[in-house]
Amino acid sequence: MRSFVFPEFQIVRDEEKCDQCRACERQCAFGTHTYDPVADRLVSDESKCAGCQRCVIFCPKNAITVRPSPSFYRPNASWSREKIEDLKRQAETGGVLLSGCGCDKPFRIYWDHIVLNASQVTNPSIDPLREPMELRTFLGAKPDLMDISAEDGDVEIKTELSPNLMVETPILFSAMSYGAISYNAFRSLATAACKSKTYFNTGEGGLPREMRDEFGRCAIVQVASGRFGIDAEYLNCAQAVEIKVGQGAKPGIGGHLPGEKVSLEVAETRMIPQGTDAISPAPHHDIYSIEDLSMLISALKEATNYEKPISVKIAAVHNFAAIATGIVHAGADIIAIDGLRGGTGAAPKAIRDNVGIPTELAISSLDRRLRDEGIRNRCSIIAAGGIRCSADCIKAIALGADAVYIGSAALIAMGCTLCQKCYTGKCNWGICTQDPRLSGRLNVEIASQRLSNLISAWSHEIREMLGGMGINALESLRGNRDHLRGVGLYEWELDVLGIKGAGE
């Protein structure tokens, strides 16, 4: 059937600059560029182009430009080009539209409507280059009040503390599984997490055995509905265990790693036969209720000898705050809340773009709900989904999060350009692929350096902003909405965020 969808991108090659080195042809796994030996020139099939810009950056002569195609349908507020093309594709295939990365629709990005405070006169701002500025954060349950005995200056703590994760900066790498991303990308995250004294999350694809000794100390291991790669050693080599109930990019549905991506190594790590589809069911089939979740939490605590905090990751949906309260009562030490703009390797486009609520609103209502119940100290909140810069992190913390997970931001640091073709397994940047020719492009040393640089840069910026507010310890900003103001928001939005409007 002839496709009625015209190419998304236009490729312009400067023939004067091009010397037919064929780098673009080698770089593109989608087969966009081919060499015509007769004409001695390169030709491009624009219909194959993903717009990932790999050929543009790797052209030694800087001869290629990839830009949005100027072709258009008659402008129509209701029938945008995307709507028309999606419809055509479905008419041609009869299938569900897949996409990668997070929701790209123009839902209000609250980060961009919140401004931060700074000290003037009455309260000195603090210069982090000259004064201590503390970002150290503990993730896990804290007791209500401590039982301390003090006799003649000899102080004894009687309360037994639950295990906590200590991070030197409130930024953790979000769950991305080996299988969905390449071994090199996975290892880069692990290396950077250890170097930056934070944690990476294995996702649901297990942790390769040879990595456990070295990287277990900075790993959060995930237990998801597919139960891939789980054994006692997996749980115990890590510092925390996360039960994945939902994901912001695709709340309510499971995952599907196609057999083509299940290489021998992926198969061994996931403990499934090579080449078989790895399907994570939509729900955990042993969790149909909150009491079932409670039992799984207990089982995992038992399996890890009560030495690891247990996190539960849920997608931010309409009634999630009440559900999260239940999860805390069920014994979770950490709630990871993933919002509307959270990323994914593959999700049905309809779900990615239409299900869930923005993280910013979710953080605030969860924090408030837990405070109202008087149990805010009994769990930590890790916010995920759409954190793009240090300012987003600090705003998330002021809205009530204890720390943030970054996924897309970490991938972008490694080279990702959010072309949304993760689900094809042909990632030209070597991140979201199992093709050894492509994944070999990602150098672990360089990629992990880029990731540590990112954490270091953001941490510096957080310290600067914190010092500007006259605060020298991050815990004094947590839930401190006093330092936030909204610009261009409706009253109900200010209410949900719990902040004043600017100038108020």
Added chain:
Amino acid sequence: MGFEIIMPRIRRRRRELYNKEIAACSIFGAMNRDGERFTGAGVMKAVANMHVRGNGLGGGFAAYGIYPEYKDYYAFHLMFTGNSQAAKLAAKRELDAFLSSKFDVVYDEEIPHADEVMLRDPPLVWRYFVLPRKEGDESELTDEDYIVDKIMAVNTKIENAYVFSSGKNMGCFKGVGYPEEIGEYFMLDELYRAHTWTVHGRFPTNTQAWWGGAHPFSLLDTTIVHNGEVSSYGTNRWYLEMYGYACTLQTDTEVIAYAADLLMRRQKLPIEIVAKILAPPIWNAIDRMNEKEKKLLTTLRMVYGPLLMNGPFAVIIGQTGRMIGLTDRIRLRPITAATRGEMFYISSEEASIRLISPQLDRVWTPNGGEPVVGELNNMRKVLL
């Protein structure tokens, strides 16, 4: 395609409105550790010396040991505000009804004052000496928890009525004006003799001056005079609200008073530990400590992180038999402490101490986060 849907303005429901005070101030404290009582004349003179640190929009005193004849009763100081005398009396009627249903009032009177001292819009100020009358489920509560609960109820539910002092054998006096004016208004140099006085002169920069917003802030016998700005206010507030403290007085000093109550009265922690919670050492220092100290301080910061008072502050905490000075962890607002014989002084400025006691045995500036504590040598003399 730029068109916007205009939403009707709906009433804000649950917005957390913060009204944090931003202020500079002078603080002063004097204590006779033998429990000998003295009038407020000296401290009024000392705080007047720091006149320019205030702007006449708030001043106040806490005095310990002033009601020996009623020492077994809780002394409530009430403030009835309002635009007219009728409004103030209406608030008082409502309060009287509430009080008589929850307490046995043994004596009450208007707090004497000198009308010739011209102050802006003075409220009706009344004192009650009471004992709690606990009934039903509430008989399980301790006297103190019962009183805290009732004070929270008055301050949040009865319009125009504020309990601003509630301890035994002690009292706060405060209002809008320079502290020396407030002292003259309540005639502290003539009518009262205390073994411990703390004073505050206020320079608020943003909040509208009102009598309830002056320092000291108090709950039971704990009083706070505070100089500084708590930049962690929002965090401290939500943590304290989880433990039932309603922050209603439009100032950040309140959170210090409630934190002191939570940690010292309810948790019974010694002041050395409380100081490490309000103004903890930095992690670099903690990491270098021996295992035991490291564990203690790490645990304290983990559990009580939300009570860390960030930003510049200097406070004097008064309690029966004790006066404590504390500055923030990086000493952005230093205080001076001094002793002379049995007298113990804490002040924003050394000059004020020297003014009333030119000869001193010892004068020093405590480090950030390091409490200075004066205690009555002879507690019995006061408590008997």
